[in-house]
Amino acid sequence: MRTPVRRVDPDRPDAAVIAEAARIILAGGLVAFPTETVYGLGADGTNPDAIRRVYMVKGRAFTKPLLVLIADRSWLAGLAEAVPDAAIPLMQRFWPGPLTLTFQAAPTVPPELLGGGTTIGVRLPGPSIAFDLTRTVGRPVTAPSANRSGAPNPTCAADVVIALDGEIDLILDGGQSGDSVPSTVVDVTTAPPTLIRPGRVPFDEIMRVWHGHAD
DSSP states (O other), rough: OOOOOOESSSSOOHHHHHHHHHHHHHHOOEEEEEEESSSSOOTTTTOOHHHHHHHHHHHEEEEOOOOOOOOOOGGGGGBBSOOTTTTHHHHHHOOOSEEEEEEOTTTOOOGGGTTTSSSEEEEEEOSSSHHHHHHHTTTEEEEEEOOTTTSSOOSHHHHHHHHHHSOOOEEEESSSSOOOOOEEEEEEESSSEEEEOOSSOOHHHHEEEEEEHHH
């Protein structure tokens, strides 16, 4: 069966379409949607079965952790065991935006998100379809790229259709994404922070902010 595609205005997302997508995610389904970077694959980040399905659909190794999106910094309380002081200026400067910060995971975080490790990657997106969807779901939403692992990053709904048609439950078509460069991923459990994956936010800019607040 073909995966339904819903067109969404990225500047003024239709609340009814976002609500439909949120219901699918809360029921354990998978929804592809545009982010500030590439198209992501959303599942309920508190549902182990839905998280495992993300791995299976992508053909992703279970040893590779999944990042999640949040709609408010207060959600970190349920995800991070602690928020290091060094992370606060980075969040103030780069959130909302394309920076994923990796924290020591709280005991309540599903181990399926962690890839066998102990840390969780978290990002607060800016005003976008991704933000509206996450806020409407009301729970952390997974956001790995909506493609087969190792394939080029998807930058439009057509890319997602080619890769995952029939394997997921809904695709939100918000047009062309900003570019194919993903979010920058930085581990803030270390001092200084450690670059895990280069991306949209230059690491030297991150380090300038960190050094400006470090003792």
